Amino acid sequence: MYMKTEKETEPIMAEVNGIERITGAEALLNCLVEEGVDTIFGYPGGAIMPVYDKLMDYEGRLLHILTRHEQGAAHAAQAYAMVTGKPGICFATSGPGATNLVTGIANAFLDSVPVVFITAQVVSSLIGTDAFQETDIIGVSMPVTKWNCQVKKSQDIPEAVAKAFYIAKSGRPGPVLVDITKDAQLEKLQFKYKKCDYIRSYNPHIPLHTKALESAAIMINHAERPLILAGHGILISGAENELKEFVEKTGIPVASTLLGLSGFPSNHRLFTGMLGMHGNYGPNLLTNEADLIIAVGMRFDDRVTGNLKKYATKATIIHIEIDEAEINKNVIVDVEINNDAKEALKYLTALVKPNSFEKWIREFRICDKTEYEKVIKPETKPEEGELRMGEVVSLISELTKGDAIIVTDVGQNQMYAARYYKFKHPNSFVTSGGMGTMGFGLPAGIGAKIGRPDKQVVTFVGDGGFQMTIQELGTILQYKVPVKIVVLNNNYLGMVRQWQDMFFDKNYASTELINPDFVMISKAYGIPSKKVWNREDLKSSIEEMLSSEEAYVLEVAIEKEGNVFPMVEPGASVSDIRLHY
């Protein structure tokens, strides 16, 4: 914290002469330019007005996207970060502006995404007095940020921002928040910027644990039924090639977590699918048959492990993870490798023997076949009945040839998108994993498209989540963001209804939705839109959407009571995965 003594913070008047002094607001924007920022998502308000006032002078260098709600700005900034690899930037004013960010901050925190949140604060003399639009956002955001700080003096802005960027990006990334008082934004300072690359109490560069890696290599060389669990850490550390080389040398099958998707090509012969509650049959079932698990850049979330007492029952576990606090948190492991995934995999690949596990892989193939017959085929190639989510995703996967960036909301639409899109390129899947934040999809789609205008960006939302942040259609209208939105409409909060169906005696309490006409709403925002009811119209409608130069909202009428399978029921073991109701 930048609580220097009064004496230290007094400007040294002798140095002022002849040197240009700028306001704290300008200093903040200069810091962003120095950090290579070009896009900001945000929403103005009273306390942050000095910053917005100066923002006009940065036209051409800093693009500000005005969302329709601060939560939307937070999600858009996160998605921008996920597809570009650069930190997302998000502005909000004090009080409600700041508190509206909280869901977005927490979402980025659980999914380890670097977002630098800048909030304004009331003038420093009013802090603590319950002034108009005063919220203790430092206190409120403390449990959901990697780091936060409040700046009350303009000359402390550069150091705070530099520190914020360094912390957000390095180690296990995460959101940071810098709260700047209005008087600090207005006060002048001599601007000097130095990027931060060292904080004594924080060392994200961990030397390789070579001894542990050597033990791991011996275990890998002697394993008979090894399985790799690849998480988001693969994408964060940019270890996609290292993973591929390791996998191809060792011949070990790979399963991915939800957020790890797109870190390894879905069509690779050693890819066995997604782990977890609605993951694929093989990797879940065979987790309990593996004799060695190599978990890389993942944190054994409960949605992945199911019942911990019956998880990986026969396996020795090697855990490569940059965040030491995640090691032995949920699953007690045998070999701890507290390192960056990319460096560790590179080192490990050199130590392991070339191998192949054809017999073991055949077991996955058998599971794949069962899952295909019982679940995938009826879901993606139904010949009769109403439209299903799986066939919509599957068709979009084919028509985009796996080249699109896929963004999802939360719930059934998310699980179908994760299960049936065939990812080819790293960082092409944007979803809310840890938090499961409904309303994430639409603003995240906007952020992803702004981050990667060269890519086709398709956002899947349900009729529930769409309406949680539907106002962001206004952002699409204003900035002409050509993101494609597929509304999978079953007139239900589908995932909650599925649980009511399975675990609450079909007591559909408050899950049915009477919806507005989404096509009319989209058109009111100037966005081309269409609703599909029939299978014969589906393909041409998707093609029309994909070929549109503008944004497009395609609403698909989905069967009302479809359930996502397979499923590891809450409290069940991964090996008790169910293929049907």
Next chain:
Amino acid sequence: MKQEFTISLFTEDHIGILGQITIILTRRQINIDSFTASESAVKGVYLLTIVVKTTSEMIQKVARQMEKLIDVLKVFVHTSDQIIYQEIALFKVSTSGLMSGNIIDEIVRTYNVRILEVSPEYMVIEKTGHRSEINELLVHLEPYGLLQFAKSGRVAITKQVRELSSYLKEMDEANRFKTEPTMN
């Protein structure tokens, strides 16, 4: 099985660090038995000593979560036999009670206490030691008219040889190595 652990946590002078630490304990439903904070032997570095009762498995988890906090330098976890520790207690006892019992001599000799103040109404007695000794004295004084009782948190010195300053040196060296031109 739950047991007593002493967490020695070295931190930079960052406002709010206390909140971040207590959040970690609160989320795991761990009560703080005692808590003290002071500047450490290294200038600008603060030492927090926190005593908690929990399982050895859980203490490792929370210690790692504490060490993960950006402004925390180092966290050490010790069981009571790995540290030298003391607590200090002050007792305000009615003077007439103590005089009538004629026990002042005994208390001073047996419990090794100090008398800090004497007035016609009360005496203030200071006892430094382990909690059990303090509790024993508390029981002993109670019948003589105990007016007030206050006790500090634990202060502890570790028996380990390696000191924080050597960790700090290591961190600074890692930094020098890291900032070679290869870094962006």
